[in-house]
Amino acid sequence: MRTALFLLLLLAVAAIPGSTFPQRSIDAARTAQWITDHPTAGPVLDRLGFFEVYASPWFAAIYLLLFVSLIGCVLPRSRIHWHQLRARPPRAPRRLERLAAHREVETDETPEAVLERLRTTLRGRRYRVHAHDASTLSAEKGYLKESGNLVFHLALIGVLVGVAWGHLLGWKGDVILPVGQTFANTLSRYDTFSPGPWVDVSGLDPFTLRLDRMHVEFESDTTGRGQFGAPRDFDATTTFTDAAGQAREESIRVNHPLETGHGTVFLLGNGYAPHVTVRDADGTVIYSDATPFLPQDNFYTSVGAVKVPGADPDQLGFAGFFLPTGVIDDQRGPHSVFPDTLDPQLALTAFEGQLFPSGAPQSVYTLDTEAMTPVPGKDGADQLRILLRPGQTYDLPGARGSITFDGVERFAGLSIRSDPGKTLTLVSSLLALAGLVLNLVVRRRRVFVRVSAAEGTGRTVVSVGGLAKDDDEGMDDEVDAVLTADEGHR
Structure with a gap:
């Protein structure tokens, strides 16, 4: 028992780097940036597995030793307890x-x-x-005191098995889905995807999910139920089509996920996706899409980037802010004063050059300007600054074409997860709680x-x-x- 307690403490200590350092399975771009920013410690920690803590050999060794120790503790005590139950x-x-x-x-x-x-x-x-x-x-x-003690330790073994089962055969993926678009459960459609070591990514359950409406309600009464601008309701209305081709309407809300049969769809976030169209000097459309912008505050002041790889001869990139209810002042610059789209504005700066110079993965919300230069303004300014409202078009200087702010769409941030061990983990956790209560009360x-x-x-x-x-x-x-x-x- 002392060995099991020591290993349990050691497992908790070993998990600390997992919450201290960025993990590659969660955010590969942030992990790569951390290693780049720390050229001395980064490669060493990477070799030691500090950026994949829960998949590292040393963490697995502690995990397995704890598993073996618990079994070695429980089996002899179970045999003794069985004889005690039958003895006078x-x-x-x-x-x-x-x-x-x-x-x-x-x-x-x-x-x-x-x-x-x-x-x-x-x-x-x-x-x-x-x-x-x-x-x-x-x-x-x-006798139930010792029975509860044994149930508690057996349940801990069940928790370990359930967590390991979920890690090996489970997976999770995140996707940003604008209103009106359809998501197909294939690897290429995920923005991020983290499979378990034994997961066959080619065998994902073939369902589709279309986001029909995204209803969001904010507090608009300054003297009413709570804080001005506070969220009151998030509701994503979707059309879910299963593997058999049966379509049905499903609502996904916070704490009310959608069960697909081979995964659970959670609504983790929402935001705005301004629909932007970019044309070249001849008027040919070279980019037209709803581009998600990431909210930065409670009033949904959002940052994002519009990347136009089809521009010629230099690729174009636009970075800036989307403001649902926009205000621009000298102190704070562009910001939103209410999270709903009462006066939507798009404030952008333009760059030209190479969008992906190193070929490394990039965040969809940021623009890598390492191999780009700012587009000069029409009035001789060093930086071109653009402010658009829905329906407005801005002609880019130097025959670079034009950019149009067509309108605003909402997006839903969906997280789809499959954890085959969650039922065993839940049941084991409840049994552990029941066993602990018996051990303390009886x-x-x-x-x-x-x-x-x-x-x-x-x-x-x-x-x-x-x-x-x-x-x-x-x-x-x-x-x-x-x-x-x-x-x-x-």
Whole structure:
């Protein structure tokens, strides 16, 4: 048991780097940037597995050792407990007055009547009673205490198995889905995807999900139910089509995910996706799409980037802010004063050059300007700054074409997860809780009774002693309660 506790503590300590350093399975771009920013420590920590803590050999070793230790602890104790359940209570000690709780009284009843009365009393108090001889009774109860202890440790093994099962065969993926678009459950459609080591990514359940409407409600009354601009409701109305081709309407809300049969779809976020169209100097459309912008505050001041790889001769990139209810001032710059689209504005700066110089993965919300230069403004300014409202078009200088802000669409941030071990983990956790409650509440107690004839009086001496396995302040009261039924016959 000491070994298991030590390994459990060691497992908790080993998990600290997983919450301290960026993990490659969660955010590969951030992990790569951390290693780049720390050229000395980064490669060393990477070789040691600090950026894939939960898949590292040393973490798996602690995990497996804890698993083996728990099994080695539980199996012998289960065998001992099984024999205890079938065994009789031990014989009464010769000197009951040496026990932790003891009381002795005299009664006018015969020894046989006293023993029968106390036998009935003890059984009524859920004791297992046995008479090893004609003058004593041995009683014991509280076997559920050890049973709860064993259930707790067996359940911990179940939790470990469930977590390992989910890690090996589970997967999770995130996707940004604008209103009106359809998501197909294939690897190429995910923005991020983290499969378990034993997952066949080509065998994902072939369902589709179309986002029909995204209803969001914000607090607009400054003296009403709460803070101005606070969110009140998020509801994504979708059309779900399963592998058999059966389509049905489903609503996904916070804490009300969609069960697909082979995965669970959670609504984790929402935001705005301005629909932008970029044309070249001849008026040919080279980019037209709803581009998600990432909210930065409670009023949905959002940052994002529009990347136009089809521009010629230099690729174009636009970075800036989307403001649902836009205000621009000298102190804060562009920002939103309300999260709903009361006065939507798109504030952008333009760059030209190479969008993907190194070929490394990039965030869809940021623009890598390492191999790009700012597009100069029409009035001779060093940086071209564009402010658009829905329906407005801005002609780019130098025959670079134009950019049009067509309108605003909402997007839903969906996280789709498959965890085959979650049922086992949940059941094991509930069993562990139940076992812990039994272990804390139930008392392991033994009560011994000895009767004898009092010298010269013809009365019967009744001696009752109690013994608890652990510290039990209620043992004296328990002995008194056993004798209470006999007090009227003294």
